[in-house]
Amino acid sequence: MKLAIGNDHVAVEMKKEIIAHLEQKGIEMVDVGTGSPESFHYPISGYKVARMVADGEVDGGILICGTGVGISLAANKVKGVRACVCSEPYTAKLSKMHNNSNIIAFGARVIGIETAKMIVDEWVGAEFEGGRHGTRVDMLTEIEQTQDLKAAHEG
Ligand code: RB5
Numbered sequence: 320m321k322l323a324i325g326n327d328h329v330a331v332e333m334k335k336e337i338i339a340h341l342e343q344k345g346i347e348m349v350d351v352g353t354g355s356p357e358s359f360h361y362p363i364s365g366y367k368v369a370r371m372v373a374d375g376e377v378d379g380g381i382l383i384c385g386t387g388v389g390i391s392l393a394a395n396k397v398k399g400v401r402a403c404v405c406s407e408p409y410t411a412k413l414s415k416m417h418n419n420s421n422i423i424a425f426g427a428r429v430i431g432i433e434t435a436k437m438i439v440d441e442w443v444g445a446e447f448e449g450g451r452h453g454t455r456v457d458m459l460t461e462i463e464q465t466q467d468l469k470a471a472h473e474g
Contacts, residue, residue, distance in 0.1 A: 320345075320346045320347065320378050320379075320443070321346070321347040321348075321349065321377045321378050322341065322346055322347070322348055322349070322377055322378060322379050322380060322381060322443075323348075323349045323350075323351060323367070323368040323371045323372065323376070323377040323379075323380045323381070324337065324338060324348055324349070324350055324351070324368065324380065324381040324382070324383075325350075325351040325352065325353075325364030325365065325367055325368040325380070325381075325382055325383075325390070326352075326353060326361075326364055326382065326383040326384065326390070326427075327353060327359045327360070327361040327364060327383075327384040327385070327389075327390065328353060328355065328356050328357060328358055328359040329383075329384055329385040329427050329428060330383035330384055330385070330426075330427035331353065331354060331355070331356055332427075333383055333427040333432060333435060334350070334383055336432050336435075336436075337381060337383070337432075337435060337436070337439055338350060340436050340439070341439060341443070344443075346443065349371065349376075349377060351364050351367040351368055351371070352364055352367075361384045361389045361390040361393060362389070362390075362393035364382065364390065365382055365384075365389070365390040365391070365392070365393030365394045365402075366393055366394070366396075366397065368380040368381075368382055368394060368422065369393070369394035369395075369396075369397035369400045369402065369422065370397060372394075372397075372399070372400055372421050372422055373397050373398060373399040373400055379421050379422060379423075379442075379443075380394070380402070380421065380422040380423075381422070381423055381424070381439060382394055382402065382422055382423075382424040383424065383425060383426070383427050383435075384424075384426065384427070385426055385427060385428040385429075386404070386426035386428060386429055387404035387405075387406075387424040387425040387426040387429065388404055388424075388426070390424055391403070391404040391422070391424035394422050394424070398463055398464070399421075399460075399463075400421060400422060401414075401418060401419060401420045401421050401422070401456070401459065402420065402421070402422035402423075402424055403418065403420040403422070403423055403424065404424040404425065404426070405423065405424075405425060405438060406425060406426070406429055406430050406434070407430075407434065407437075407438070408434070408437040408438050408440070408441040408442075409441075411423055411438040411439075411441045411442040411445075412441040412442065412444075412445045413445075414442070415442055415445035415446065415447060416445050416446065416447060416448050416452070417447075417448065417452045417455075418452070418455075418456060418459075419447040419452070419453075419456045420442070423438065423439065423442045425438055458470060
């Protein structure tokens, strides 16, 4: 498995620890930055990771900023990306099983490193269930591609 990871200035240390944690498990990590504590615009790393995920260069992505909100919003602007921000492992796991999330995001100002490790472990270990969840994820793609949803006009 190969994952891209990106962050802003708030999350440099947490990012390093998450990389080390996942590399220990044999996962190849591509770090798009930032490696500096200087103020950094989170959309840059959010976009870089999202682009790699959408282009199929990696199997998924991890994004960390202060809250996980800004960086996941940036990633979700890229077509084909389903970035989920969460603060606990249950949502991380279900975001893959039910929503087929291809990026997980969290906040270095919100959670501690042990919770962050649990989040990435659950997310990496989960699999999309498909079935009725696939129908719903297809609807997300329809909204993204057409800015409309046929099912919303039925009944
Ligand atoms: C940086 O101060 C902060 O705004 C950023 O890390 C993130 O929390 C934005 O959503």
